[in-house]
Amino acid sequence: MAKIVIASGNRGKIKEFQELLNIDITPFYELLGNIEIEENGTTFAQNALIKAKEIYNKLGKEYIVISDDSGISINALSGKPGIYSARFAGDNASDKENLQKAVDELKKLNLNSSKAHYSAAIAIVSKYGEYIVHGWMYGEVISTPRGDKGFGYDPIFIPEGFDKTLGELDSNIKKDISHRSKALRLAVPIIDMLKRIKS
DSSP states (O other): OOOOEEOOOOOOHHHHHHHHHSSSEEEHHHOOOOOOOOOSSSSSSHHHHHHHHHHHHHHHHTEEEEEEEEEEEEGGGTTTTTTGGGTTTOOTHHHHHHHHHHHOOOHHHHHHHEEEEEEEEEEEEEEEEEEEEEEEEEEEEESSOOOOSSTTGGGGGEEOOOOOOOTTTTHHHHHHHOOOHHHHHHHHHHHHHHHHHHH
């Protein structure tokens, strides 16, 4: 059976994938060490595919490689940070620094909140082809972070239908409504199909 590898070094993201997929996933760095992959696409889908293909090409045909590219788009900031969510405050910025940059940009506009949405594109690459699925979560961002759960921009994002941020919501609720969860629900049958195909 093909081994499933995730093309990500983000431990928060890896944990989320493992919980949502409920299957054994190996982070790529355990097999290949630390590799810098240039994400030079112009969309989440392109960047997800770039990462998955590069790891797959290094590992070989006996692997199924999954990768996601995701981020937040804030209406008041003309859709920024978008595909630059992981490096909004600079190439080596931490989650905290990126979040603070978003807060600072809102405050420059004298705004306490703005409509926003999270996007996730998941790429799946194996010897049987390439697949991409998407998921979205809509809501608003606020200029005062709340809660310490989750990662990234979660403490400033309030999903539609809720009055708490993702940093405050129970992980089971987030698991049900998140952009990545929605994309992963579409990815699961593809991964299952690829695992069942006989070589």
